[in-house]
Amino acid sequence: MNLGFIGCGTIASAVVRGLAGRGHRITLSERSRTHSAALAAEFKEVSVASNQGVLDASDVVFLGLMAEAAEEILGGLEFREGQQVVSFMAGAGLGRISDLAAPARAAAVMIPFPGIAQGGSPVMALGDIELLERIFAPQNTVFALKDDAELEAYLCAQAVLSPVTRMVGDAAQWLGDRVSDGAQGEDFLRMLIATSLQASGCSDLIEALNTPGGFNQRLRLHMETAGMSDELAAGLDRLKQG
């Protein structure tokens, strides 16, 4: 496919890395110049053009801009009928994308994560899921959402990644103070948690880790008594309130 990117920052660069080598022709807007120039130098199917040049070369256009800057940047450009537009912009629903990219079709809003560069990453998406799966599956998994409210709830809940990472990092630090190779300890914990959660639903895993008096049960109960679950719910509610 002919794929184009307007805005080539952190997340667009990760998406381009994930798509490179899969038979697409990819055109990037110049900005961010450091990213776009490096990607074009690394992958032969990637080239750089002006913003209008990206639109002219692409059947599917990805918007990797900050939402507040999009109107000004896209205002002077000519999209065309039959073109499909996919936005990464959190905070801009399909209706807004449709206004910004007319007469092109606002196909989808998708929220990727930096892991899409390597594949195996979840993608939250609203709109034309079939189009996104054609482009990103099976290397990644597209999670179809129903409407803007669901997208907002997912955006809040995915923020659990940072506190979870903090907990694993703190446990690794604790372990590192007690073993000869702290880096190995962190690798072990990351692999343990990633593979366990990948293999099993949360309730099943908690049940499997619920041996009476076992270390896992004791630590979870200690954390719950200290308010972990209540604080998490309060934090998520706070994100939802804005």
Ligand SMILES: NC(=O)c1ccc[n+]([C@@H]2O[C@H](COP(=O)([O-])OP(=O)(O)OC[C@H]3O[C@@H](n4cnc5c(N)ncnc54)[C@H](OP(=O)(O)O)[C@@H]3O)[C@@H](O)[C@H]2O)c1
């Ligand atoms: N980062 C994430 O993990 C993530 C995940 C999902 C969704 N998103 C969403 O993706 C969007 C981009 O986020 P980001 O983290 O990738 O931000 P970012 O790195 O700041 O990317 C924004 C890009 O817009 C470019 N830009 C600014 N003015 C432009 C213009 N006139 N023409 C073309 N490009 C222009 C910037 O270029 P310069 O650097 O040259 O100014 C930069 O490359 C946001 O709406 C965010 O909500 C981000």
